[in-house]
Amino acid sequence: MKNTLYILLSILLISCGTQKEDNGKLKVVTTTTMITDLVENIGGDLIETQGMMGSGVDPHLYKPSEGDMTKLANADLIFYNGLHLEGKLVDVFEKMNARGKTTIAVSDAIDKSTLIGSDYFASNYDPHIWFDINYWTQITDYVTETLIKYNPENKVAFEKNRDIYLEKINTLNEELSDKIEELPKENRILVTAHDAFNYFGRSYDFEVVGLQGLSTATEAGVKDVQRITQFIIEHKIKAVFVESSVPRRTVEALQAAVEAQDHVVEIGGELYSDALGSAGTDEGTYIGMYRHNVNTIVNALK
Structure with a gap:
């Protein structure tokens, strides 16, 4: 081919x-x-x-x-x-x-x-x-x-x-800076499917943790899930996030691993990372995508 x-x-x-x-x-x-x-x-x-x-x-x-x-x-x-x-x-x-x-x-x-x-x-x-x-x-x-x-x-x-x-x-x-100010700094920990949000984290003072590496070509392994499970429990993180361009299964496996240790973590919503949303929607634009992501993150982690 x-x-x-x-x-x-x-x-x-x-x-x-x-x-x-x-x-x-x-x-x-x-x-x-x-x-x-x-x-x-x-x-x-x-x-x-x-x-x-x-x-x-x-x-x-x-x-x-x-x-x-x-x-x-x-x-x-x-x-x-x-x-x-x-x-x-x-x-x-x-x-x-x-x-x-x-x-x-x-x-x-x-x-x-x-x-x-x-x-x-x-x-x-x-x-x-x-x-x-x-x-x-x-x-x-x-x-x-x-x-x-x-x-x-x-x-x-x-x-x-x-x-x-x-x-x-x-x-x-x-607008985004004002929205993020609603979230206490100790709650600014973003756990996602892969490491797409490090520049976002640097810009708005978030700690960012991804199950997969910078490229989705690298699969998350059992050790990755175990490591981040402990991180979530230790930091009492309320929500983790799936991504529109990455299969949900790794984040769902992470959620199940946390629940297996008698803790609860919600899936806080879907973020747009490597691609915008559907054409013709707000999320189908760069500005609408970014606004959606920040609103989703802040509302889930408050």
């Missing part, structure tokens, strides 16, 4: 090249739902945006389909997260770069010395950068500058869209 996709990509690149749509619009392909939402906010109707991944899709494990390869081959620009978030796509992007395709990692906007490191992840950095709102504002500027570079005739409109979006992001940050 892997070789078939590479062969298809080569054929498509030779036959299609990189060109704008007949309507003259820049054709942009994005990987994760967070990046798709951002690009749509900046580009609006001035560009053609196609997202590869949908609601509930885990980018750590995502494998491109033949349809994805067609989208990529026909794109003028490709935005992806980087830092090995889209682990199964790394080879594809490398081959596309070698053939002259423009692929852009939005994580390049961030000073890597400020990233959270990891001894256990391929890139040595936590890739879940969208949970740092300051990073997301930097990425917003970076995406805007890139769109202007490749579509300069729409510079004024892109910058106006960016300014409107950044104002919404700044308002969101203030």
Whole structure:
């Protein structure tokens, strides 16, 4: 399957090249739902945006389909997260770069010395950068500058869209900070399915504990469940959380392990980690996703 996709990509690149749509619009392909939402906010109707991944899709494990390869081959620009978030796509992007395709990692906007490191992840950095709102504002500027570079005739409109979006992001940050102040600091312990929320924790002073590592490709084992069970009991944690893009079974196993020791921990709700919610809903946007997560966390841990 892997070789078939590479062969298809080569054929498509030779036959299609990189060109704008007949309507003259820049054709942009994005990987994760967070990046798709951002690009749509900046580009609006001035560009053609196609997202590869949908609601509930885990980018750590995502494998491109033949349809994805067609989208990529026909794109003028490709935005992806980087830092090995889209682990199964790394080879594809490398081959596309070698053939002259423009692929852009939005994580390049961030000073890597400020990233959270990891001894256990391929890139040595936590890739879940969208949970740092300051990073997301930097990425917003970076995406805007890139769109202007490749579509300069729409510079004024892109910058106006960016300014409107950044104002919404700044308002969101203030709103979330106020909401989190409702939660006593001793209750700010977030237990989730995998380590997607470390930037959130750093930003809002939460201790974050994940059953799985930074990548969902690493399964949680019995020792992980046992270790976190004891942690929950010792810290009297009221609730743990499932994630929309990760199977519920590991968190449910954790809940059962706690109950087996005569303690109770609730599943406090579903958080959006590696993907947004369904298109057309509030949670299907970056702003709505973040608001949902914080409201869910604070209300469950009070």
